[in-house]
Amino acid sequence: MKNKEVIINLKNVAKYYYMGDNIVKAVDGVDISIKQGEFVAVMGPSGSGKSTCMNLIGSLDIPTKGVIYLDNEDISSLSESDLAVLRGKKVGFIFQQFNLIPNLTVKENVMLPMMFQGESKQERENVAEELLVKVGLGDRMKFYPNQLSGGQQQRVAIARSLANDPEVILADEPTGNLDTKTGKKVIDFLKSLNKEGKTVIMVTHDPNLAKEHADIVYSLRDGKVERITRKNKLRI
Amino acid sequence: MAGMESIAYSLRNLKQKKSRSFLTILSIFIGITTIFIFISFGWGLYDYMEDLSSSSSADKIIIQSKGVGAPGFDTTFALTDDDLKVVEKTAGVYEAVGIYFKTAEIQQGTIKKYTLLYGYNPGKPLLMDTFNIEVEKGRELKKGEKGKMVLGYNYQIKDKIFPKALSINDNLEVNGEKIKIIGFYESVGSPQDDAQIYVTHEFVKDLYAGENLSYNWIVARVDVDNLENIITSVEKNLRKHRNLEEGKEDFFVQSFESLMDSYSSALNIVIGFVILIALISVFVSAVNTANTMITSVLERVKEIGILKSIGARNSEIFKIFLFESGFLGFVAGVVGVILGFVLSYIGGCVLANLGWGFLAPHYSFWLFTGCILFATVTGAVSGVLPAMKASKINPVDALRYE
Helix, strand or coil: CHHHHEEEEEEEEEEEEEECCEEEEEEEEEEEEEECCCEEEEECCCCCCHHHHHHHHCCCCCCCEEEEEECCEEHHHCCHHHHHHHHHHHEEEECCCCCCCCCCCHHHHHHHHHHHCCCCHHHHHHHHHHHHHHCCCCCCCCCCHHHCCHHHHHHHHHHHHCCCCCCEEEEECCCCCCCHHHHHHHHHHHHHHHHCCCEEEEEECCHHHHHHHCCEEEEEECCEEEEEEECCCCCC | CCHHHHHHHHHHHHHHCHHHHHHHHHHHHHHHHHHHHHHHHHHHHHHHHHHHCCHHHCCEEEEEECCCCCCCCCCCCCECHHHHHHHHHCCCEEEEEEEEEEEEEEEECCEEEEEEEEEECCCCCHHHHHHCCCEEEECCCCCCCCCEEEECHHHHCCCCCCCCCCCCCCEEEECCEEEEEEEEECCCCCCCHHHCEEEEHHHHHHHCCCCCCCECEEEEEECHHHHHHHHHHHHHHHHHHCCCCCCCCCEEEEEHHHHHHHHHHHHHHHHHHHHHHHHHHHHHHHHHHHHHHHHHHHHCHHHHHHHHHCCCCHHHHHHHHHHHHHHHHHHHHHHHHHHHHHHHHHHHHHHHHCCCCCCCCCCCHHHHHHHHHHHHHHHHHHHHHHHHHHHCCCHHHHHHCC
């Protein structure tokens, strides 16, 4: 029963990079277990391996060693194509740099992930419009990303991450490029998504942000989990 | 990704890079235009040759000098009436006739020109039959008729050969003698042929009195089913008559068909060579397209990373880039074909006006579709490597790319 609740499970995962004769151990023997509906923060200083960890959790990368289960499926053995389908369906990414496609309008950006899942155009339009209204950008659908403020762009990215109704939202330094006030709005939005039942994993270097909002904080250092901190309260 | 959407996505990218797309298209369509023009004219020439080697020419053989220079103009070579008799007597030969080709000085007012005078036997117009040309205005010469001539088509046109157009019953000075015009041949399509003068054998002898005349060609109508054997027999008999050893003949006997074939072969080489040059230009433009696509891939590494992070498969990235390069090729093909058509059409009209009517372009559905398809495939093929490169980009590295 407990196993069913675990949506992401990293078991002794390592990611090494080979640079000539040197081996860079970006992640070295990490165990992370994330349950459905949790708000998890992966924290650590620069070079601690948190971004690599996020890439592995989000199935953007495959580990050198160890296994990763995403919704009970071992992703370390999947083909590139299957991996793409899986991440498109189950993981929504939010990046520090927003990473919107500049040639596409706000609405088209949000429609894009659904296109790769083969949704009909009508369906994609409906969902994109609904999500943009939800993030408060209903009146900016035909704008291009460069016509929006940073906060607005990040909200588009949030809407895009929700396009395929994924179980996991992966946010890599989502407030890194925003001022405090806008950043807070983004965090609030992530929290509300978490309340709706989404599993949110946030990578951050800001200990306050992690401690304040996350249920569990994985602190990384030198590619290893240094500490796991659980918030001492029950969520409803 | 649904097909139409990946197309729309690719098109949007191409639109964003208008100048680069345009330059890439330009480099391909120049090659395609060249190919289109040369194939259409080449095809037109083949058509013309085909017309020449119609059924009326299949049973004709030609005997002429083996010497260098234009056929029939070797002055050291002579075909006599005796040679003609030898040919006529060869088994399988139905009839044979000698033909004179002479240079004539023609004059209108103070303007003098030189042209080819063609002396033939109107009773046996074998060469006319072979080339399938007929008198368009006036009448044919009669056997043995003197003091009269039939002219090539261009004499009827003002400023074409002489400032003044000539008509039936006008006189034209040939070798200082005024000769009455009784007819005009239809247009053959080349300025030389359409400027020829046609007179009877008998009249040639008058016009060139004092010259030791000999035939330049002998044309014979033979049993078509036995063509090769008859050619061999004619060769053998003429060799014997002219006291020549085998292999040292100063003449050669050829069927009209094989004469045409040899022209066709020469034509193949020329057209083939020109198309080869055009293909090289297309190859260069393919390299250019590949370069454009590689630059495009490099510029869009981050975008590829984003697409992959939101669920795009390698195959979908590959399709996007392949479509872009194929589409560049397709547009270049369409533009190239349109431009090729316009240029070849204008070129055909200009050439026809200049009297080179036989150089007319031939258009077909396959020429249009073939050129467009070729350009599309060239574009797509040159995009394969960049598209593969794009599809294999690691999403993690791509997202980090600035």
